[in-house]
Amino acid sequence: MSRLKYFVPVIVFLGLAVVLWRGLYLDPKELPSMLIDKPMPEFALTTVDDESVSNADLPDQIFLLNIWGSYCLPCLIEHPTLMRLSEEGEIPVVGVNYRDRKDLAQDWLVDNGNPFSFSILDESGRFGIDLGVYGAPETYLVDANGVIRFRHVSVLDETVWQEEFVPAIAELRAGSGQ
Amino acid sequence: MITLSLGSPREFSMRSRLLLFVLLALLGIPSSADAQVDTFQFDTEEQQQRFRHLSDILRCPMCQNTNLTGSTGGVAEDLRREIHRMIMEGLSDADIEQFMFDRYGDFIFYRPRLTAETLLLWFGPLIFLFIGGIVAYGIVRRATPMSDAGVPLDKSQQERLEKLLENKR
Known part of the structure; x- marks a missing residue:
């Protein structure tokens, strides 16, 4: 026992080293969202196509809320994935056109294709603040009751879809029988 | 020089x-050139001071190592506008900080709030200092008797000591 205490500093060191080593591989850009398990913030805005939208217009099933902008290059990288998900009917995708200009947003959708059921126009970024957005692209997973369940920051490609969203959705479905 | x-x-x-x-x-x-803030109108000097203070203590969520005052990021611009709006609407600093916390969490504060989650962050260094103090105290305490007098000499040692002292005289 008395011998053992000489190893205490080594054990403490190893413990600390493991914690800090893991810390090296955390992405400091991925902040935890404060809105997990909270309802979507209330909104009454217009879409990119000038139609008024509010919470009542959101899909009443599990859907993705994707924050995008025509200026956003990573959005182009994830765009094919969003197109596939939407075209194959895997999950509805609602857009939030964040800090953009309406005409540029419309052009972008024409040029690249429109995967969104509709895109909420948030030129001022005010709605983004309520969501805790800090830059496009970000993607939220919202359940059938309009409660935010998961957020992914930056590009949502096929790998991220398979590894993060598919399990999260499966868990939601298992939990609620949807 | x-x-x-x-x-x-x-x-x-x-x-x-x-x-x-x-x-x-x-x-x-x-220098004043760093600040991105001077486009807002305030009614009183005090409101402006509060705006400065809040933009200084809040961190830009996008460009993570600048405060809102220094950041050119889009979201920082929006957050400064929100702070201005809330000050003009008469909200208190605590209300505004709560607004930011509800959306961006502890990250938004350079000085995190004291909660169960941030307890270790706040007092971890003190705990380590305390542990270090105990260890240092133990080492010093154990080392002291070795160097100190008070260990009695046996007979032969005593005789040798007296002989040495004798010779000195």
Whole structure:
């Protein structure tokens, strides 16, 4: 026992080293969202196509809320994935056109294709603040009751879809029988 | 200090001004040029002071190592506008901080709030200092008797000591 205490500093060191080593591989850009398990913030805005939208217009099933902008290059990288998900009917995708200009947003959708059921126009970024957005692209997973369940920051490609969203959705479905 | 062959007094003053500028830049002392804030209108000086203070203590969520005052990021611009709006609407600093916390969490504060989650962050260093103190105390305490008198000499040692002292005289 008395011998053992000489190893205490080594054990403490190893413990600390493991914690800090893991810390090296955390992405400091991925902040935890404060809105997990909270309802979507209330909104009454217009879409990119000038139609008024509010919470009542959101899909009443599990859907993705994707924050995008025509200026956003990573959005182009994830765009094919969003197109596939939407075209194959895997999950509805609602857009939030964040800090953009309406005409540029419309052009972008024409040029690249429109995967969104509709895109909420948030030129001022005010709605983004309520969501805790800090830059496009970000993607939220919202359940059938309009409660935010998961957020992914930056590009949502096929790998991220398979590894993060598919399990999260499966868990939601298992939990609620949807 | 840097010594150079100096030209005219005028050149000297240019040089020292340049040197001062470089030193300040190296020290990172913010000059008013860093601030992105001066486009808002306030009714009172106090409101403006509060705005300054809040933009200084809140961190930009996008460009993570600047506060809202210094950040050119889009979201920082929006958050400054929100702070301005809330100040003008008469909300307190605590209300505004809560607004930010509800959306961006502890990250938004350079000085995290004292909660169960941040307890270790706040007191971890003190805990380590305490542990270090105990260890140091233990080492010192154990070391003391070794160097101190009070260990009795046996008979032969006593005789040898007296002999040595005798010789000295």
